[in-house]
Amino acid sequence: MCVKVCPHEVFEMIQKKVHIVGRDFCMECGACKMNCPQGAILLDVGEGCGCAAGIIKGALNGTAPTCGGSDESACCN
Amino acid sequence: MGGSDQKCGCGNSNEFVTLQLKVPENGDGCQKVCDRSVRVSKHYIVGSIQTRASDIPQISTQLGWKDYLGAFRVRWGIRRNSYRVNPGLYAIGTPNERSDVLVTANYKLSFDTVRKNLHGLNVWLLVLDTKGINVWCSAGKGTFGTKELVNRIRLSFLDTVVQHKRIILPQLSAVGVAAHLVKESSGFTVVYGPVRASDIQSFVNAGYKATKEMRLVHFDWYDRLRLVPNDIIYNLRYLMSLFVVISVLSGINTHGYSLQQALINVIPIAKIIAAGYFAGLVFTPLLLPFIPTQNFSFKGLIIGVVISAFLFLTHSLGGNLLVKLAAIFFISGFSSFLAMNFTGASTFTSLAGVKKEMRIAVPIQIVSAVIAAILIVLNSTLSGR
Numbered sequence: 001m002c003v004k005v006c007p008h009e010v011f012e013m014i015q016k017k018v019h020i021v022g023r024d025f026c027m028e029c030g031a032c033k034m035n036c037p038q039g040a041i042l043l044d045v046g047e048g049c050g051c052a053a054g055i056i057k058g059a060l061n062g063t064a065p066t067c068g069g070s071d072e073s074a075c076c077n
Numbered sequence: 078m079g080g081s082d083q084k085c086g087c088g089n090s091n092e093f094v095t096l097q098l099k100v101p102e103n104g105d106g107c108q109k110v111c112d113r114s115v116r117v118s119k120h121y122i123v124g125s126i127q128t129r130a131s132d133i134p135q136i137s138t139q140l141g142w143k144d145y146l147g148a149f150r151v152r153w154g155i156r157r158n159s160y161r162v163n164p165g166l167y168a169i170g171t172p173n174e175r176s177d178v179l180v181t182a183n184y185k186l187s188f189d190t191v192r193k194n195l196h197g198l199n200v201w202l203l204v205l206d207t208k209g210i211n212v213w214c215s216a217g218k219g220t221f222g223t224k225e226l227v228n229r230i231r232l233s234f235l236d237t238v239v240q241h242k243r244i245i246l247p248q249l250s251a252v253g254v255a256a257h258l259v260k261e262s263s264g265f266t267v268v269y270g271p272v273r274a275s276d277i278q279s280f281v282n283a284g285y286k287a288t289k290e291m292r293l294v295h296f297d298w299y300d301r302l303r304l305v306p307n308d309i310i311y312n313l314r315y316l317m318s319l320f321v322v323i324s325v326l327s328g329i330n331t332h333g334y335s336l337q338q339a340l341i342n343v344i345p346i347a348k349i350i351a352a353g354y355f356a357g358l359v360f361t362p363l364l365l366p367f368i369p370t371q372n373f374s375f376k377g378l379i380i381g382v383v384i385s386a387f388l389f390l391t392h393s394l395g396g397n398l399l400v401k402l403a404a405i406f407f408i409s410g411f412s413s414f415l416a417m418n419f420t421g422a423s424t425f426t427s428l429a430g431v432k433k434e435m436r437i438a439v440p441i442q443i444v445s446a447v448i449a450a451i452l453i454v455l456n457s458t459l460s461g462r
Contacts, residue, residue, distance in 0.1 A: 001256065004248075004251075004269055004287075004292065005248060005251035005269055005292075006292070007248065007249065007272060007292070007293060007294035007424070008293065008294065008425065009289070009292075009293060025425070026427065027424075027425050027426060027427040027430075028427040028428055028429060029217065029252045030217075030252050031216075031248075031249075031251035031252045034251060034252060034253070034254065034255050035251050035254075035255060035256050035257070037257040045427075045428045045429050046428070048428045049217050049421070049426075049428055050420055050421070050423070050425075050426030050427045050428050050430060050431045051420055051421025051422075051426070051431065052373075052374075052417045052418050052420045052421065052431050052434075052435055053418045053420075053421050054421055055428075055431060055432060055435060065428070067218070
């Protein structure tokens with residue numbers, strides 16, 4: 001599953017075992033972790049994504065990175 | 078519309094189609110009619126398909142001027158948050174109980190992108206309530222998630238509409254959806270389709286198989302170009318604040334304050350701020366892969382330096398040497414800051430990477446601003462103005 005859902009080809013299946021072949025391309029989106037039924041993937045980065053504006057907003061509010069707003073519809077992009 | 082209607086999947090919106098739920102009570106008190114009477118139909122609804130469960134709105138696969146206009150205006154950030162469609166099940170063509178089910182977000186741009194690529198097909202389209210946010214971002218936030226998917230399947234009585242148990246999701250929704258948990262909770266098997274809607278038909282024709290390319294995300298110049306207008310509008314707040322603050326402060330001289338002096342400086346200041354603005358928001362994104370260094374902040378800094386050097390050499394920067402140097406520091410720092418904010422719009426930056434980048438870049442940006450300020454103050458003091 002991880003091979004299928006990764007948008008940057010980080011994984012490759014070699015002889016029935018999955019290997020990480022593109023570690024530098026990983027953007028920590030979490031799709032692999034989310035879809036591993038065995039829970040074999042550890043992604044330990046905390047809340048947020050690779051967005052400087054979100055990190056700044058979170059820092060100013062004293063929270064984790066956030067898109068701001070009071071509900072899930074906030075988006076500054 | 079009361080609270081119980083909400084629970085049964087009847088939304089509180091003013092886009093309705095008359096639906097009649099023919100299924101018997103399912104245990105949580107939802108036994109009948111979601112009275113969503115039609116007054117004004119949406120332009121993309123062209124009919125309805127009768128199923129065992131209810132009448133499903135049939136949507137067009139042809140985009141019209143309203144859709145193109147809407148896409149254009151949200152790309153400029155205008156009323157972007159309300160550009161949504163109602164969640165729920167829709168029909169494309171004349172699907173039956175054996176037809177595929179595709180899933181998407183209720184951001185209208187996503188909805189339009191999917192449906193325009195389904196011309197000629199007979200499929201069901203399940204639209205989730207992602208609060209008007211596109212697939213990838215909402216998946217990241219968790220709104221395009223296991224819970225909402227399972228819930229929407231239940232609310233649309235999907236198991237009575239189709240015989241099979243297969244739902245096709247856009248690959249990027251995998252960030253928020255755990256396929257194995259969806260199966261446990263709903264009985265439906267998630268099949269991850271391609272990243273781009275334009276590959277859906279090929280994917281289905283190949284027997285639900287994706288090529289390597291279908292599963293990869295890129296960030297080519299056209300992707301980057303489409304993000305620029307929204308950023309230009311969104312960041313005007315920084316532009317305006319800086320413009321006002323710097324213009325006002327430029328009236329300070331050794332004799333106190335001169336409004337006249339500030340007004341004279343307005344145009345040169347506007348030019349300098351605009352230079353930094355375009356360096357960071359237009360040139361850096363468009364030239365992204367060609368600019369040296371890995372980080373957006375450094376790329377922005379380089380472009381800022383290049384642009385200001387160009388302006389310097391072409392005598393386009395006003396004032397004496399101190400003022401010109403201040404302009405160079407300001408433009409470079411501002412460009413770096415704006416380019417750094419482009420990370421959120423990109424398709425490959427990571428949280429850890431950006432945090433690391435910011436630890437170096439933000440101090441550099443602050444220092445540039447401070448140096449620019451010091452040079453200006455120095456200039457005012459020395460010239461005795």
